[in-house]
Amino acid sequence: MLPDSLLIFVKHTSYLQRLASIFILGASLFFVGCGEQEQKSVQLKEPIIPEFAPEIHTSKNNTNVFVSGVFGLNYKAETDFSEFLSVFVIEDDSSWSEKSFPILGSYSYLANEGVLKFTPKYPFLESTEYYVRFDYNSIVQPPVYVEQPNMEFIVDYTFIISKNKTPVTFVKEVYPTTNQIPRNLLKFYVRFSGSMTEGQMLEHLKILDGKGEVVEHAFLEIPQELWGVNRQRLTILFDPGRIKRGMDLLSEVGAPFKIGKEYTLQIDKAWKDGQQRSLTQGFEKTFTIVEDDRTKPDRSNWTISVPLAESKEPLELHFNEPMDYALLNRVIIVLDDQKNHLSGKINLTQEESVWKFIPDNFWKAGSYTLQIKTILEDIAGNNLNAVFDVDLTDEQESVNRKKVFEFINLAFEVN
Amino acid sequence: MKNLTTRSFVTTLGLGLLFLVVTAFLPKENSTELPYNFVKGAVEFESIGELSFSPEGILFFGDTKGASIFALETSDSKSTTNEGINLGDVEEKIGQMMGAASKDISVMDMAVHPSSQNVYLSIMRASGENASYHIVSISKDEKITEVDMRNASHSTFSLSKTPARDATDRRGRSLRTNTITDIAFADGSVYVAGLSNEEFASGFRKVSFPFKKNESLSTLEIFHVAHNQYETHSPIRSFAPYMMNGESTILAGYTCTPLVLFPTSNLKDGDHVKGKTVAELGFGNTPLDILPFTSESGKQVVLIANSNRATMLVTGEDIAKQEALTTGLEGDSILKGTPYKPLPLSGVQQIAELNTEQIALLRRMGDGSLRLYSYPKSRLAS
Numbered sequence: 001m002l003p004d005s006l007l008i009f010v011k012h013t014s015y016l017q018r019l020a021s022i023f024i025l026g027a028s029l030f031f032v033g034c035g036e037q038e039q040k041s042v043q044l045k046e047p048i049i050p051e052f053a054p055e056i057h058t059s060k061n062n063t064n065v066f067v068s069g070v071f072g073l074n075y076k077a078e079t080d081f082s083e084f085l086s087v088f089v090i091e092d093d094s095s096w097s098e099k100s101f102p103i104l105g106s107y108s109y110l111a112n113e114g115v116l117k118f119t120p121k122y123p124f125l126e127s128t129e130y131y132v133r134f135d136y137n138s139i140v141q142p143p144v145y146v147e148q149p150n151m152e153f154i155v156d157y158t159f160i161i162s163k164n165k166t167p168v169t170f171v172k173e174v175y176p177t178t179n180q181i182p183r184n185l186l187k188f189y190v191r192f193s194g195s196m197t198e199g200q201m202l203e204h205l206k207i208l209d210g211k212g213e214v215v216e217h218a219f220l221e222i223p224q225e226l227w228g229v230n231r232q233r234l235t236i237l238f239d240p241g242r243i244k245r246g247m248d249l250l251s252e253v254g255a256p257f258k259i260g261k262e263y264t265l266q267i268d269k270a271w272k273d274g275q276q277r278s279l280t281q282g283f284e285k286t287f288t289i290v291e292d293d294r295t296k297p298d299r300s301n302w303t304i305s306v307p308l309a310e311s312k313e314p315l316e317l318h319f320n321e322p323m324d325y326a327l328l329n330r331v332i333i334v335l336d337d338q339k340n341h342l343s344g345k346i347n348l349t350q351e352e353s354v355w356k357f358i359p360d361n362f363w364k365a366g367s368y369t370l371q372i373k374t375i376l377e378d379i380a381g382n383n384l385n386a387v388f389d390v391d392l393t394d395e396q397e398s399v400n401r402k403k404v405f406e407f408i409n410l411a412f413e414v415n
Numbered sequence: 416m417k418n419l420t421t422r423s424f425v426t427t428l429g430l431g432l433l434f435l436v437v438t439a440f441l442p443k444e445n446s447t448e449l450p451y452n453f454v455k456g457a458v459e460f461e462s463i464g465e466l467s468f469s470p471e472g473i474l475f476f477g478d479t480k481g482a483s484i485f486a487l488e489t490s491d492s493k494s495t496t497n498e499g500i501n502l503g504d505v506e507e508k509i510g511q512m513m514g515a516a517s518k519d520i521s522v523m524d525m526a527v528h529p530s531s532q533n534v535y536l537s538i539m540r541a542s543g544e545n546a547s548y549h550i551v552s553i554s555k556d557e558k559i560t561e562v563d564m565r566n567a568s569h570s571t572f573s574l575s576k577t578p579a580r581d582a583t584d585r586r587g588r589s590l591r592t593n594t595i596t597d598i599a600f601a602d603g604s605v606y607v608a609g610l611s612n613e614e615f616a617s618g619f620r621k622v623s624f625p626f627k628k629n630e631s632l633s634t635l636e637i638f639h640v641a642h643n644q645y646e647t648h649s650p651i652r653s654f655a656p657y658m659m660n661g662e663s664t665i666l667a668g669y670t671c672t673p674l675v676l677f678p679t680s681n682l683k684d685g686d687h688v689k690g691k692t693v694a695e696l697g698f699g700n701t702p703l704d705i706l707p708f709t710s711e712s713g714k715q716v717v718l719i720a721n722s723n724r725a726t727m728l729v730t731g732e733d734i735a736k737q738e739a740l741t742t743g744l745e746g747d748s749i750l751k752g753t754p755y756k757p758l759p760l761s762g763v764q765q766i767a768e769l770n771t772e773q774i775a776l777l778r779r780m781g782d783g784s785l786r787l788y789s790y791p792k793s794r795l796a797s
Contacts, residue, residue: 101511197543221722226612228590235612274543326613375614389647
């Protein structure tokens with residue numbers, strides 16, 4: 001069907017007129033068609049290259065560096081793009097120099113999109129300044145720059161990745177929780193609410209004396225810090241060389257603490273958590289130094305408080321002295337008369353001198369055993385086999401030393 | 416009919432046997448057995464800390480987080496010169512390659528490849544949740560190359576015995592870790608010193624190499640007696656295999672400061688071994704690295720790098736002469752026993768033998784930079 005207007009035109013004209021009209025229409029269409037063809041052939045002679053305007057930026061999640069607007073690079077399969085595009089680390093208070101090594105990484109060129117991409121071998125780090133330099137002098141097709149001989153063929157870009165650093169992590173507790181600390185204390189445990197960054201302990205944790213002066217070299221200084229597997233608990237060992245016996249003549253400089261004096265363990269809030277955020281607040285623990293503890297924990301001083309059958313009451317073991325917080329949580333287990341290991345929760349009270357076990361299931365009447373590994377220590381490093389440093393001239397100490405057992409078993413009945 | 420069946424049975428059997436024989440001799444993929452029970456592939460470690468080489472150039476490293484030790488093949492070529500090495504700003508240069516500022520590069524340990532004399536460093540890049548672990552080698556022409564862990568001939572040994580029915584946290588795991596403070600290869604075994612973050616006890620262990628599956632770990636009970644009076648079971652911080660009068664010994668620096676000597680032949684699983692205390696290195700100080708070496712005139716000497724004292728030089732002659740320490744420290748003396756010579760080298764963090772003429776030092780310089788350089792043995796001992 002022809003449109004109405006054309007039908008009218010066809011109806012009211014002579015045959016020749018109609019023929020001429022059709023000829024004109026055809027010719028017009030022909031020329032329009034030819035015109036398009038002619039335009040295409042012009043493009044072939046003088047191709048329009050998208051503007052070569054290199055611009056550097058990073059991907060949204062800062063994993064890659066892009067140079068966009070780089071169409072028509074003169075490259076081959078074996079071209080080493082690192083000769084043209086390099087990313088550098090800039091140290092504090094310094095700037096890029098020709099001697100700097102570029103960061104290792106891989107390159108890809110998306111010719112159709114005019115994008116050159118750099119992916120670092122290791123991810124870019126927060127709070128680090130990076131400098132990108134694209135030197136395209138010899139990689140660009142000649143027509144682009146031949147007409148502009150004075151142009152410098154370098155673009156560069158600097159970036160720093162920074163993230164929201166609202167602090168969330170804090171010190172939950174420092175063990176031992178008692179503030180009566182024997183002069184030969186062997187370790188502190190610091191528990192954090194989240195995972196932390198290693199390698200900063202000596203910078204952010206100090207012990208101050210009553211005058212506010214730092215107690216120097218109190219801790220065992222080793223390059224590796226003693227973190228728990230989740231980096232939420234740090235063990236701080238006092239220098240064992242300063243707390244062992246035989247240093248008596250040097251007591252002025254030997255032991256880090258003096259009996260009867262007050263000290264403060266201070267943790268500053270600049271200590272970084274695992275995501276490089278500061279702590280929400282600092283932490284202080286003040287304690288008084290008491291006499292050395294040179295005796296091994298004595299089981300004759302311990303008492304067991306036994307729960308009733310058909311209850312979920314805690315089983316309690318009273319040590320009569322603070323014990324090592326971490327070991328209390330690990331080395332004591334409850335066995336039934338078939339030697340099955342009971343599951344339950346451990347609770348420490350009265351400044352880690354009472355160990356409580358709350359079973360998952362109701363106690364059944366019967367015989368049980370509390371099995372305690374002899375590596376259990378008090379807070380001065382004396383374990384159930386021997387004191388921290390056995391005095392071989394002391395008959396009792398050296399006799400005990402030879403009776404090394406792995407466990408102490410304490411039997412009890414639930415009725 | 417019966418004959419045919421038998422014939423076809425025999426034929427089938429024959430073909431089958433032929434197939435078996437042929438396939439048995441066909442080269443299989445990965446059929447070439449690697450030495451030392453090594454496998455080729457990605458090295459699945461969790462952290463990298465202490466390093467040590469065997470005389471054949473097998474690199475051992477300790478993985479504290481994964482509670483394992485690894486052995487790794489290196490393919491360095493032999494160097495025949497006794498030239499030194501010199502590279503300043505070590506952390507900055509490694510950081511430039513790895514895309515980290517020098518504050519984010521921590522050198523954990525150093526070892527020298529026995530034939531190429533390339534210096535190997537274990538590196539922690541960044542920290543906290545971004546931490547990653549690497550080994551780089553540095554050649555005398557200052558070329559820094561990262562050891563490829565994606566496809567290496569290696570083997571591993573797990574140091575974690577199944578914890579014997581420990582109580583665990585609510586997620587069912589123990590928070591105990593055993594930090595590997597030093598490792599060394601000697602007499603076909605890898606010795607590993609560890610420091611627990613819970614109980615304070617010597618965790619000195621011995622693993623025979625090549626590693627075997629199911630081999631139990633020897634736990635060596637090393638005690639030392641101080642002043643002939645106090646016996647402690649303190650952990651070893653740093654140690655080195657040491658030959659004394661033709662006998663294989665271990666020279667160990669303890670976390671509670673004495674320098675102790677014990678023969679390796681005495682080290683048996685579970686045995687209570689007493690070491691001889693030959694020196695007190697003083698409180699408030701930790702021996703960072705111990706290096707015995709032979710001087711140009713063939714004398715034995717020991718270099719000790721310390722956390723809070725100058726680097727010390729002790730002669731083998733004095734160590735051999737030293738009676739076990741029997742008395743306490745006196746007066747203002749903080750050091751006792753074998754005499755030592757303090758060297759004007761502060762801030763030395765790592766020491767290793769580079770070649771017959773040079774010692775390699777990794778030293779924190781006055782301007783805060785870390786420098787790797789060599790020091791002629793002739794300047795240390797005649």
